[in-house]
Each structure stands twice: as structure tokens, then as C-alpha cells.
Amino acid sequence: MERVEVGFTSGGDQCAAWLYPPDGVPKPRPLVVMGHGLGGTREMGLDRYARRFAAAGMAVLVFDYRHFGASQGTPRQVVNIARQREDWRNAIAFARTLRGIDKTRIALWGTALGGGHVLTIAPQDDYIAAVVAQAPCTSGWASAMVKGPINVTKVVTIAATDLLIGPIRRKPVGIKLAGRKRSAALMSARDVPEGYGRLAEDSESWQPKVAARFAFPALFDAPGRRAKALKMPVFYAIADNDSVAPAKPALEAAKRTKHAVVKRYPVGHFDLYFDDVFEQVVYDQTEFLVSVLRP
Numbered sequence: 001m002e003r004v005e006v007g008f009t010s011g012g013d014q015c016a017a018w019l020y021p022p023d024g025v026p027k028p029r030p031l032v033v034m035g036h037g038l039g040g041t042r043e044m045g046l047d048r049y050a051r052r053f054a055a056a057g058m059a060v061l062v063f064d065y066r067h068f069g070a071s072q073g074t075p076r077q078v079v080n081i082a083r084q085r086e087d088w089r090n091a092i093a094f095a096r097t098l099r100g101i102d103k104t105r106i107a108l109w110g111t112a113l114g115g116g117h118v119l120t121i122a123p124q125d126d127y128i129a130a131v132v133a134q135a136p137c138t139s140g141w142a143s144a145m146v147k148g149p150i151n152v153t154k155v156v157t158i159a160a161t162d163l164l165i166g167p168i169r170r171k172p173v174g175i176k177l178a179g180r181k182r183s184a185a186l187m188s189a190r191d192v193p194e195g196y197g198r199l200a201e202d203s204e205s206w207q208p209k210v211a212a213r214f215a216f217p218a219l220f221d222a223p224g225r226r227a228k229a230l231k232m233p234v235f236y237a238i239a240d241n242d243s244v245a246p247a248k249p250a251l252e253a254a255k256r257t258k259h260a261v262v263k264r265y266p267v268g269h270f271d272l273y274f275d276d277v278f279e280q281v282v283y284d285q286t287e288f289l290v291s292v293l294r295p
Contacts, residue, residue, distance in 0.1 A: 037112025138224030195270025
């Protein structure tokens with residue numbers, strides 16, 4: 001399957017994206033917009049999902065956030081929640097300009113932090129037809145609390161240093177994305193280094209640190225609170241043993257979602273991208289998307 005390199009403007013910078021046009025599907029076609037989680041790039045596991053969706057008859061647009069991957073934006077490795085959600089809105093607007101795309105059959109697919117983004121963005125757009133939230137980060141506070149006080153103290157200290165010193169040195173103070181439990185990392189649990197590392201093997205542009213200042217806005221971000229505003233069908237793919245985005249607040253958000261489809265998997269956060277678990281998850285998601293994006 002051919003994928004095409006495309007791009008769109010967001011906040012004055014160019015966001016890089018892949019477009020997967022399905023073969024042999026009558027126009028106009030539905031389209032799925034896909035974005036990654038914390039510190040991720042489009043190269044990290046999203047291609048496998050996109051190809052399955054395209055094979056089922058959907059066009060797919062997979063993009064990198066500003067400051068990451070092949071997209072523009074300086075300084076690099078800055079996670080800004082508001083800007084990333086602006087990137088989502090601009091990706092959707094760009095998708096609607098593509099020839100052969102049905103503007104009323106656009107779905108959003110986000111994972112982890114991106115899963116929180118799509119739950120936030122979708123209620124703001126009356127023409128989003130469906131949402132897939134994979135292991136979504138629905139509560140920054142809950143994600144922080146599962147790490148324990150030692151990790152939280154270390155992360156907050158580095159984040160405060162970034163806020164105070166970063167502007168003076170004109171370069172963010174970095175913090176590790178992945179580490180073991182109690183380490184000074186934004187994601188810290190026993191399964192995180194191996195799981196995130198396996199994803200990172202697929203990306204030439206991935207970097208192991210981001211600006212530490214992200215920790216403060218992330219702590220109080222709560223996409224799950226907007227669940228009642230979701231009027232379209234929403235597929236929640238929840239990892240019961242998730243050490244990054246806890247399952248409990250995601251399940252609570254699903255209960256408040258009017259048209260929720262919930263699939264639970266007895267695995268960890270990163271298992272959703274690989275091997276037999278991936279095969280089951282992508283099958284379930286494809287079945288959902290095909291059913292809700294029919295003409």
C-alpha cells in the first residue's frame with residue numbers, strides 16, 4: 001500500500017503527515033485522523049494501525065505534533081497541550097480539504113495523551129463521526145498518583161527548574177520520558193522502559209527527553225470530564241494493567257459517554273501495539289470504525 005507524504009500548517013509551522021488512500025473504494029471515502037501520545041512520533045507503531053484501517057476501506061491521515069518528529073517547531077521536544085490540540089483541529093481541517101473525502105465521515109483516533117486530546121476535541125466539532133480513544137489519559141492527576149510520591153517529587157522539582165531556568169538559558173530543561181518506578185521520568189513503572197523502548201526502535205527521530213515544564217499542566221488536565229459532551233460513538237480500548245493511563249478513570253469516562261463501546265484487555269499500556277494483543281485490538285477497532293463510518 002502506498003502512503004503519501006503530506007503536510008498542513010498549524011500555528012505558523014508545518015506539521016508532517018502520512019496520507020493512506022484506500023484502493024478500490026468508491027468516493028467519497030471516510031477518513032481517520034491519527035495522533036500519538038506523550039513524546040511519540042508517527043513512526044512509533046501508528047503505521048501498523050493505519051494500514052489495517054486503509055485496507056478496510058478508510059483513508060487515514062497520521063501526523064506529527066509540532067516540535068516532534070518530522071514536523072517543524074522550535075525549541076524541539078516541547079509538549080504543549082493547547083498547541084497539540086490546535087494541531088488536531090488543523091489536521092481535521094486539512095483532511096476536509098482532501099479530494100474524495102466525505103467531510104461528514106471523519107473519525108479521530110488517539111492513543112494515551114492523544115486519546116485525551118481526541119476526547120477533548122471531538123465535542124467541539126459537530127461533524128466528527130466517531131472517536132477511538134486507546135488507553136486514553138483521562139486524568140493527569142490519576143496518572144501522577146499511581147507513580148507514587150517519590151516520583152512526583154522528583155518530576156515536580158525538575159519541572160520547576162525548567163520553568164525558572166529554561167527561559168534564561170533559552171533552552172528547556174529536559175526530563176526523561178520513560179523510566180522505572182520511582183525514577184525521575186514522566187512515565188515510570190516496571191514495564192515502561194521496555195515497552196516505550198520497543199516503540200522507539202521504529203523511529204529515527206524519537207528523542208528520550210522532553211521539556212520538563214509539561215508536568216504542571218499535565219497534572220491538572222482532565223479530558224474525562226468532557227465525556228458527557230461526546231455525542232458520537234466512542235470506542236474505548238482500555239488496558240486493565242495500564243501503568244501510564246490508569247484504567248479506572250477511563251472506565252468512569254466511558255460510563256458518562258452516551259454512545260460508548262468499551263473493550264478491555266488484560267494487558268499493560270504498551271502491549272496494545274504488539275503481537276497477538278495488537279491483532280485483537282486492531283480487529284476490534286476496525287470493526288467499530290467500519291460499522292460507524294458506513295455511508
